[in-house]
Amino acid sequence: MDNSKIINISGLVKQFPMGNNNFTALHNINLAFIKGEFCGVVGPSGSGKTTLLNIIGLLDNPTSGNADVLGHNANDLSVKEAAMIRRKHMGFIFQTFNLLPVYTVFENIEFPLLLLKMSKNERDKAVMDALEWVGLTDKVKSKPAQLSGGECQRVAIARAMVKRPDLVLADEPTANLDAEHSHNILQTMEKLNRELQTTFLFATHDEKVIQYLRRKITLDDGTVAGDITTSK
Amino acid sequence: MIAIKLAIRNLLGAGLRTWLSVIVLSITFILILLIHGFLEGWNRQAMHDMKEWEIGGGQYWHTEYDPHDPFTLEDSHRDIPSLFMGQANKGNYCPVLISQATIYPQGRMRSIIMKGIDPDQELLELPTSLLKGDFEEIPVIIGTAMARATKLAKGDITTLRWRDVNGTFDAAEIVVAGIFKTNVPTVDASQIWMSIVTMQELVSMNNEGTLIVISPEITNPHPVPGWEFKDTDSLLSAIISTIKTKTIGSSFIYIVFLALGLLAVFDTQVLSIFRRQKEIGTYVALGMTRKQVVGIFTVEGAMHSILAVLLGALWGIPLLAWLSKTGFGMPLSADEFGLAMAERIYPAYGIGLIMITLLLIVITTTIVSYLPSRRISKMNPTEAIRGKIQ
Numbered sequence A: 001m002d003n004s005k006i007i008n009i010s011g012l013v014k015q016f017p018m019g020n021n022n023f024t025a026l027h028n029i030n031l032a033f034i035k036g037e038f039c040g041v042v043g044p045s046g047s048g049k050t051t052l053l054n055i056i057g058l059l060d061n062p063t064s065g066n067a068d069v070l071g072h073n074a075n076d077l078s079v080k081e082a083a084m085i086r087r088k089h090m091g092f093i094f095q096t097f098n099l100l101p102v103y104t105v106f107e108n109i110e111f112p113l114l115l116l117k118m119s120k121n122e123r124d125k126a127v128m129d130a131l132e133w134v135g136l137t138d139k140v141k142s143k144p145a146q147l148s149g150g151e152c153q154r155v156a157i158a159r160a161m162v163k164r165p166d167l168v169l170a171d172e173p174t175a176n177l178d179a180e181h182s183h184n185i186l187q188t189m190e191k192l193n194r195e196l197q198t199t200f201l202f203a204t205h206d207e208k209v210i211q212y213l214r215r216k217i218t219l220d221d222g223t224v225a226g227d228i229t230t231s232k
Numbered sequence B: 001m002i003a004i005k006l007a008i009r010n011l012l013g014a015g016l017r018t019w020l021s022v023i024v025l026s027i028t029f030i031l032i033l034l035i036h037g038f039l040e041g042w043n044r045q046a047m048h049d050m051k052e053w054e055i056g057g058g059q060y061w062h063t064e065y066d067p068h069d070p071f072t073l074e075d076s077h078r079d080i081p082s083l084f085m086g087q088a089n090k091g092n093y094c095p096v097l098i099s100q101a102t103i104y105p106q107g108r109m110r111s112i113i114m115k116g117i118d119p120d121q122e123l124l125e126l127p128t129s130l131l132k133g134d135f136e137e138i139p140v141i142i143g144t145a146m147a148r149a150t151k152l153a154k155g156d157i158t159t160l161r162w163r164d165v166n167g168t169f170d171a172a173e174i175v176v177a178g179i180f181k182t183n184v185p186t187v188d189a190s191q192i193w194m195s196i197v198t199m200q201e202l203v204s205m206n207n208e209g210t211l212i213v214i215s216p217e218i219t220n221p222h223p224v225p226g227w228e229f230k231d232t233d234s235l236l237s238a239i240i241s242t243i244k245t246k247t248i249g250s251s252f253i254y255i256v257f258l259a260l261g262l263l264a265v266f267d268t269q270v271l272s273i274f275r276r277q278k279e280i281g282t283y284v285a286l287g288m289t290r291k292q293v294v295g296i297f298t299v300e301g302a303m304h305s306i307l308a309v310l311l312g313a314l315w316g317i318p319l320l321a322w323l324s325k326t327g328f329g330m331p332l333s334a335d336e337f338g339l340a341m342a343e344r345i346y347p348a349y350g351i352g353l354i355m356i357t358l359l360l361i362v363i364t365t366t367i368v369s370y371l372p373s374r375r376i377s378k379m380n381p382t383e384a385i386r387g388k389i390q
């Protein structure tokens, strides 16, 4: 594997059982991503964006074909091994934020570090760094319910970034945000991408997101209909 | 560690629902301690009183003697072996002669058991020294239950009629030299105690006895031909088995409470796993293994029992401590009940009882928390993240 290629997908097919037949959500996808990309899968609803991200996030398995993610073939991984790779190397950002409501902002961001069994000192420092990246140092003790949608998503970004993962997967991260907040979080992510060389992969049909992407992969009905890289 | 912190936050956040389960479980906890503590207290008191009043450190029985069959009394007497006699053995052995007789208090006939005992004995609590007073009639002592039943008071005189060893009837006047109060009905109900020497003369059974009470200090009683040794355990078996029966009977009360508490926890678990799919999916996306997620929910459910124990301690310890000081007043007296029972029973809570109860609650709660949580490992994480599982 080419070292800089952190994701390599070839001949990927994903089918879902539908009654007696199978519904093919992804047809023969071939894609590669290199370290540090700021890219997105775009396309209409139902085109297979989430399905592709789930496979790359090792949350779902290919029906056939290969998906090499961070040096591991998705087909060869046990559920537990996949969890370990997510734990160490991946961050997720969801459309609905998915913060733990009973935890404070600090604790939500600290959570992935607890899974990595980091020491208290290291955790405190990493969480404070992450809070600074997203500009929420004054909300450490707040609970998610006390935050606006934009602030929640910034907490989610900090949670995804705090362990400095190799790859961040963001499925419709702006769908529940207004324009101002959307731009704000995208700028935050773009900055982190530049500073930390983290690879960002979005799934979106939001124009506001698309304009930030340096590479746009267009899915249409489960096939790659376009792959355009713009230099910025 | 993560699981415990999360569990506490989630439980406290869930409010009323949590407290309902916790309250029921804490009632169960204290109820078990109370019921078993009461029975244990009764057990201890009864065993203690029976040893003090009746059985000492065990008894040698004439091989024919059967306390449940008065007709055996005619044949169950024989010479007391010299081992049990004499001044030197006084503190260790106390022979008792038992026979049937009739008394006529207020002119009414009443069958009784008469028992002869050494007035100088100190093995049993029976106030036998009262038999040494100077009386014209034959002095006897009786218990309060017997006194109540026969309406005899101290100093009262009545007629005693008996058959001697040859079956010949004879009669004499007896006087109540003292009335003693005991929790042990088997030394009280329908019986009179007199000096063993006097009784041996009355029934012409010189130097004979029916049973011999031994001192608790005698640790290794010898076998004696013609006599069967009964240790304290076998002499206490009736009370022990009665209390065991009571224990089983009364456990139904708390089993109902326990079942209610567990059902509430189970229900909470099923609901929270359904409602918190998104959270479950998020844990998986963050890299938790399914086992860890199942663990989080199991710990959360099991935490109900920990809170229940803490809450139980909060209201239960003062209650239990107070009850162990004041005791339970018993509605029945021992003679009505037929087994040794004090008027007040002071519950006894051993550390063993507390630990077993605690474990019972924690383990059963953990199991009912775990069972629904297993569903998590079958969840599809991609659907869970979106909260789509029905």
Ligand SMILES: Nc1ncnc2c1ncn2[C@@H]1O[C@H](COP(=O)(O)OP(=O)(O)OP(=O)(O)O)[C@@H](O)[C@H]1O
Pocket (backbone or CB within 6 Å): A016, A017, A023, A025, A043, A044, A045, A046, A047, A048, A049, A050, A051, A052, A203, A205
């Ligand atoms: N678990 C599943 N079972 C059956 N069909 C599924 C499943 N997941 C996705 N699909 C189908 O696969 C297709 C692609 O779904 P996917 O969620 O990847 O689309 P998407 O591009 O993310 O759409 P959207 O923009 O609405 O999020 C859809 O037609 C969807 O109905």
Ligand SMILES: [Mg+2]
Pocket (backbone or CB within 6 Å): A049, A050, A051, A171, A203
């Ligand atoms: Mg989608």
